[in-house]
Amino acid sequence: MEQSYDLKEVGKRIRKIRISLGLSMEEFAKKIDEKAKSGTVSNWETGKNLPNNERLKKIADLGNINVEYLLSGNPFDNLSIEEQNKFIESQVESYLLAEFKEKHYPQLESFLEVPGNFYVNQYKLNSEDKKLLYNVAMALFGDREKNYPSDEQIKKEHEEVLHHIAQQRKS
Template sequence: MEIGTFIKEKRKAKSLTLRELANSINLSHSYLSQIENGQRKASPELLEKLSKVLDVEYMHLLEEAGYIRLQEYDESYIEFLNIEEFRKMEFPDIEEYLKSNQVYFSKKKLNKAHRELILKVMHALTDELEKNYPSAEEIEKLYRNIKDSTEVINNRN
């Protein structure tokens, strides 16, 4: 299920109008409508606000939105990763990969000229897109929440 549909269903289950929910989290109703209709992506910060109003676990909303994959985390995994490794795995930036030496496409290694050309094309294609990459603070918060959640789950077992 798309995150926007999920939010809409939870909002309706709580008998909230679009305006009421938007007002409760200091967001315009039109922006929230765009999220519910899949035209915008909800940031982790916004999902945290929504989790409180909709009585949904924050981590569950992050998973529904595609920010994290909770079922894949276990204590050894999260202990192994430092925050930078976590960022690269959960929020990969194609530009970082294209700047490295070991980049393949269709099982063929791309040389520097190919990688630079691809970067130019990607920049041209994405110039008009909204910048929505999570901030360092948002990534660290996600990392800490996952680490804390993993510890709680493992302590229950």
């Protein structure tokens, strides 16, 4: 199944490469292919048509990018498989750490913003009650010295929990 690309956007990326190299359309055409002319480059840059695969590869090489990125404009496509995997892994780690932080170190503000019911002594709080609870808590604790753990401390504890879970699975 052939993928369609926004020819005008591809053209803008080709133009950006040409301009970054400081080349005229004629000079750029000669770097790509002996048969290419400035009109050919103009057609690419204005989105009238796409270069063939061989020319796309040469343009991408000149721009020090992947052909996939040249066509899609998606920065993820300009990463190697290893870089993509590292990126995904870092995103998953960040998400899991944020979830850990939210569950193990909840902030009253976040807790009160969660949709759903919140009860105190079996009394369901409405939005005004939640605001009152927050204001009372701030009046009681607002001036105290902050002792919330740093992100590094939370990350270390999270890693310790993951290590402990891994050890339990091995046994």
